[in-house]
Each structure stands twice: as structure tokens, then as C-alpha cells.
Amino acid sequence: MQLFNIFKVKREERWLALAMLAVFVMFNALVIAGHYHAYTMGAHGGFWSIFTKNFRMSGYDNWSWITISGMRIHFETVRHPLYLTFLYPLYLLDSWLIDAVGYNFAVYFMAAILVFSAFYAVVFMYRVFREVLGVTRFDATLLTLFLFSFGHVLVPSMVPDHFIISMMFLTMTLYITGMKMKKGRLLTAWQGCVLTFFTAGMATSNGVKTLLAGLFTNGRRFFSWKNVSLGAVLPFLLLLGIQQSQYYLLEVPQEAVIRNIVHVNREKDARKVEQHINERESWLKSHTGRSAGDGAVGKLMDISTPRGETLVENFFGESVQLHQQYLLKDVSWDRPVFVAYSWAANYVVEAVVVLLFVAGIVSGCRERFFRMLFAWFACDVTLHLVLGFAINEVYIMTAGWAFIIPVACGYLLRRLPQRLRRPYRWLLAALTAFLWMYNAGQTAFYLCSRIC
Structure with a gap:
């Protein structure tokens, strides 16, 4: 199976995929329409206030909108080392468009990524049911629709967060390794490298799942020197290098800017800033359980x-x-x-x-x-x-x-x-x-x- 040929939609998948595509497009359009004029303001600066004031859905973050709009990084790149790499080219394009036409396209760029990811998550899950489990076309369609009827499988397809992107990569991993198992073939080292790189790049915990998939697919051969070095160690080293480069090139300078903004705000109205901080900490404390310790973990x-x-x-x-x-x-x-x-x-x-x-x-x-x-x-x-x-x-x-x-x-x-x-x-x-x-x-x- 050619790794990148799997994005070609097969004839029997088209009606389901197109129907779900229409659903995803509709819901993303409703999200954007919610505060259309605010979301598309081409103002330089103030994007954090614009988006956090107007968007709030179930705890999902809107950091991707803010990053694309003004390259302010609010998510932890250690846990999502490749996410910023996905967003940075969109930031460059959006920044140019804001200067050229005074209109912010960030919500549209992110919606395109979400719809693409949700679309292929549907395709890959249908193939898991149809080709890996071997059920009928009707049953594969029914089971796929059953999955996407779940509240928090549907919602990630429209919110500007990484979850549906992660799901696409995980379902792709399921399909590829499932077919390998069915045909009695091994997951090659380079295939494992690519899958681990993208799944762990979206969320590091997903890298563990991809390594488990390689272990179940290859058995003892998973521990060969070539497979461990190329399929497991190399992608994590690449992701570490990417994350550290982003940290020193983008995050460190941003932290200095944020510290200056906080300092200026405190000088303007220290009482208001302290009141806001105390209210937030009080709410979070009352809605969060007791932590296991004071360390980072x-x-x-x-x-x-x-x-x-x-x-x-x-x-x-x-x-x-x-x-x-x-x-x-x-x-x-x-x-x-x-x-x-x-x-x-x-x-x-x-x-x-x-x-x-x-x-x-x-x-x-x-x-x-x-x-x-x-x-x-x-x-x-x-x-x-x-x-x-x-x-x-x-x-x-x-x-x-x-x-x-x-x-x-x-x-x-x-x-x-x-x-x-x-x-x-x-x-x-x-x-x-x-x-x-x-x-x-x-x-x-x-x-x-x-x-x-």
C-alpha cells in the first residue's frame, strides 16, 4: 500500500464522504457566522481579545485562530510540536492578506483544515470497517455514521483546535496497520517514521499509540535496530528539533513581549488586573480537583x-x-x-x-x-x-x-x-x-x- 495514495477517495466511499463533507462545511460556516464581523477584522493586534471574547465552545481552544492572525502562541508546543509548523505558513499568508485588503482570513484557513481532516477521518474509518473488519457496505456506512453522531466527535470537526486533525492521523494509522495485519505484512521503518512523526507531532501522547500499532503489527521484529532507530527514535528527534527551533525563534521573543504587556497593564490599573487574576484563580480552583503534586507533571x-x-x-x-x-x-x-x-x-x-x-x-x-x-x-x-x-x-x-x-x-x-x-x-x-x-x-x- 502506497502511504500517500490512500488519500484517493474510492468510488464506493464517495456518497458517504460527500454527504459528511456537506455536514462539516455547514457547521464550520455556522461557527464563522456566529461573530463574522469580529472574526474577520483585519486589525493589527488585539486578536487575543477578539477571539477569546467571542468564541467559547465546551473548553476547546481558539489558539490556532490567534496564531494564524498574529503569531501569538498560547498552546504548549512541547505537547503539540508540529502544530505550529502547520500554522506558520498560514500566518504568513494571512498577514499579507490583512495588509493588502484589511480582512482576516484566519477562520477560513482553519475551517479548511478542519473540514479536510474530518472528511478523511470519515474515509479512513469507513475503510477500517469495510476492509479491515470486512463488513458490508451498508454496515460500514452505518458504523461510520454512528461514530460521527457522538457529540464530541462531531464538535471537534468545527472548533479551531487540533483534535480532529489528530483523529485523522490516528484513523489513518488504524487503517494502514489494520491492512498490514490482515495481509500478514510488516510496517516498514519509514512508514512507522512518517506515522509517528505526524501523530506525535499533533499530540505527543498519540505517538505512544503509533508505537503500539507498530508493535502489534510487527511483533518481535518491531525491536529490530533499523525499526527502533528509524521508526521510533528518528521522528521524536526530528520533532524535538522542530519544537526547540520554534521555541527559541518565536516563543522566547514572544514571552518578553507578553511580560511587557502585563507590566504596562499593571501600571495602568493594577487593581483591575489583580481582581481579574483572583477571580480566574478562584473559579479554576473551585472547578479543578486536587493535584497530585507541585511539580510540572x-x-x-x-x-x-x-x-x-x-x-x-x-x-x-x-x-x-x-x-x-x-x-x-x-x-x-x-x-x-x-x-x-x-x-x-x-x-x-x-x-x-x-x-x-x-x-x-x-x-x-x-x-x-x-x-x-x-x-x-x-x-x-x-x-x-x-x-x-x-x-x-x-x-x-x-x-x-x-x-x-x-x-x-x-x-x-x-x-x-x-x-x-x-x-x-x-x-x-x-x-x-x-x-x-x-x-x-x-x-x-x-x-x-x-x-x-
């Missing part, structure tokens, strides 16, 4: 937030079905950590999804591909639920793990007796239709209410 880990309630309301709750109250609100600003559903039916739907997931795990546990995917899932559970990283808004990580649910459902479909497959398909179709109407409907309502 310990501060990121939460040891007090209830795990049981997190599983019900956030991990399997908000991730799949958006809550009616505090719809798409941000826990860092205006949402409690836990919100209950207004309808008992939502808990019934959640229970059914979890039961199907568990049954699918039992059905697929003997398959090497599914064991690899479950190892990925175990990484996410360990990071977010055991260690507590970002546990207060764990649902925004959904796009990085939720594909295991429909894959498990696909394995369950394969194991069921023929007489039970039709009612099972009807159940999946009913769930999918409900989740699409519920999540897409609520999201559209939220976005339309913000158009001004």
Missing part, C-alpha cells in the same frame, strides 16, 4: 475528582450525548464539572451504548487488531481516568479514543448469528438516528443562537 494530575461520576456524566455521557443544561459551556468559565441530563432517556441510551461496547470487547478480544485498539483505549483510560489528566473536561478528548466503540460494535455484528443481525442493525440505526438528531440539533441550535 504532578500539577497536571487530578487525584480528587470522582471517577464514578466522571464515567457516567462525562466520559461515556457528554462524550456521546451533549447535556441539555450548560450546553457546550466551558468548565474553565461557566460550566460545572458535572451536569445531569434532563431526560432519563439519555441515561438509557448511554447504558445501551456501554453494553454494546462491552459485548463488542468480548466479541473482538481474540482479534489482534482489536487488541491493539484496546491497548490504545487503555492508554487513554490510564491518562485521563487513573492519573486524572484533564479529567474535569475529559469529553474534549473523545475524538482520540471513541472509534473503539463502533469498531467493537462491528466485531459484535460479525459474531452474532444471522437471525440476530437484522434486529441488531435496527438497534444501531435507531441509536445513530437519535444521536444525530439530538447532538447535531443541539449544536446547530447553539450556533444559530450566537449569530449576530
Whole structure:
């Protein structure tokens, strides 16, 4: 399989891909329309205030808009070493356009990236179901639609953050390694290098998943000198070099500018600055659990937030079905950590999804591909639920793990007796239709209410 030929859309994939493309374009248009005049202002400076004042969805960041508009870096490049590399050429183009026509195109550039990534995430997941699992075209379409009906799989396709880009690279990795396993072939060192470079470049934790994929695909041969050096060590060295170059060329000078801005603001109105800082710290403290320590790593880990309630309301709750109250609100600003559903039916739907997931795990546990995917899932559970990283808004990580649910459902479909497959398909179709109407409907309502 040629690594870059997989971006060619096959004939049987076109109708699904085009339909989903229309959905993604529509939702991105609604996001931009929300504060169109503010988002497209060609002002030099002030982009942080413009975007953070007008955009807020569920805790997703708008740093990419700010970076493209004015090269202000607010995300941690250590955790996303390649993200700035993606955005920097767009900043140069946008800066030229702002000077030329006085119009900021940042939201359009980012929307193009999001739509492209979501489009290919659909294509790659369809291929996983169709070619790796070997289900019918109808079932592959149904399972793909089921995945993208999840609340926080759909939402990342329209917010200016990295999650849907990461999902595209992860699903591409699933497809490539799944086909390697099916055909009994090895993942070559250069293929592993490319996949690790891009997945870890978007989020370093995803690099672990790609290495696990290589291990499950190649077995003991994964530990060969060539594979370890080229497929594992080299991409991380390249990413480290890129990140350090960006840090000293762009971030260090920016930090000096920010310190000067803070100093000037304090001189203008020290009381107002202190009041704002104290209010933010008070809110964050009341909405964040107790950290594991005072070190750089310990501060990121939460040891007090209830795990049981997190599983019900956030991990399997908000991730799949958006809550009616505090719809798409941000826990860092205006949402409690836990919100209950207004309808008992939502808990019934959640229970059914979890039961199907568990049954699918039992059905697929003997398959090497599914064991690899479950190892990925175990990484996410360990990071977010055991260690507590970002546990207060764990649902925004959904796009990085939720594909295991429909894959498990696909394995369950394969194991069921023929007489039970039709009612099972009807159940999946009913769930999918409900989740699409519920999540897409609520999201559209939220976005339309913000158009001004």
C-alpha cells in the first residue's frame, strides 16, 4: 500500500464522504457566522481579545485562530510540536492578506483544515470497517455514521483546535496497520517514521499509540535496530528539533513581549488586573480537583475528582450525548464539572451504548487488531481516568479514543448469528438516528443562537 495514495477517495466511499463533507462545511460556516464581523477584522493586534471574547465552545481552544492572525502562541508546543509548523505558513499568508485588503482570513484557513481532516477521518474509518473488519457496505456506512453522531466527535470537526486533525492521523494509522495485519505484512521503518512523526507531532501522547500499532503489527521484529532507530527514535528527534527551533525563534521573543504587556497593564490599573487574576484563580480552583503534586507533571494530575461520576456524566455521557443544561459551556468559565441530563432517556441510551461496547470487547478480544485498539483505549483510560489528566473536561478528548466503540460494535455484528443481525442493525440505526438528531440539533441550535 502506497502511504500517500490512500488519500484517493474510492468510488464506493464517495456518497458517504460527500454527504459528511456537506455536514462539516455547514457547521464550520455556522461557527464563522456566529461573530463574522469580529472574526474577520483585519486589525493589527488585539486578536487575543477578539477571539477569546467571542468564541467559547465546551473548553476547546481558539489558539490556532490567534496564531494564524498574529503569531501569538498560547498552546504548549512541547505537547503539540508540529502544530505550529502547520500554522506558520498560514500566518504568513494571512498577514499579507490583512495588509493588502484589511480582512482576516484566519477562520477560513482553519475551517479548511478542519473540514479536510474530518472528511478523511470519515474515509479512513469507513475503510477500517469495510476492509479491515470486512463488513458490508451498508454496515460500514452505518458504523461510520454512528461514530460521527457522538457529540464530541462531531464538535471537534468545527472548533479551531487540533483534535480532529489528530483523529485523522490516528484513523489513518488504524487503517494502514489494520491492512498490514490482515495481509500478514510488516510496517516498514519509514512508514512507522512518517506515522509517528505526524501523530506525535499533533499530540505527543498519540505517538505512544503509533508505537503500539507498530508493535502489534510487527511483533518481535518491531525491536529490530533499523525499526527502533528509524521508526521510533528518528521522528521524536526530528520533532524535538522542530519544537526547540520554534521555541527559541518565536516563543522566547514572544514571552518578553507578553511580560511587557502585563507590566504596562499593571501600571495602568493594577487593581483591575489583580481582581481579574483572583477571580480566574478562584473559579479554576473551585472547578479543578486536587493535584497530585507541585511539580510540572504532578500539577497536571487530578487525584480528587470522582471517577464514578466522571464515567457516567462525562466520559461515556457528554462524550456521546451533549447535556441539555450548560450546553457546550466551558468548565474553565461557566460550566460545572458535572451536569445531569434532563431526560432519563439519555441515561438509557448511554447504558445501551456501554453494553454494546462491552459485548463488542468480548466479541473482538481474540482479534489482534482489536487488541491493539484496546491497548490504545487503555492508554487513554490510564491518562485521563487513573492519573486524572484533564479529567474535569475529559469529553474534549473523545475524538482520540471513541472509534473503539463502533469498531467493537462491528466485531459484535460479525459474531452474532444471522437471525440476530437484522434486529441488531435496527438497534444501531435507531441509536445513530437519535444521536444525530439530538447532538447535531443541539449544536446547530447553539450556533444559530450566537449569530449576530
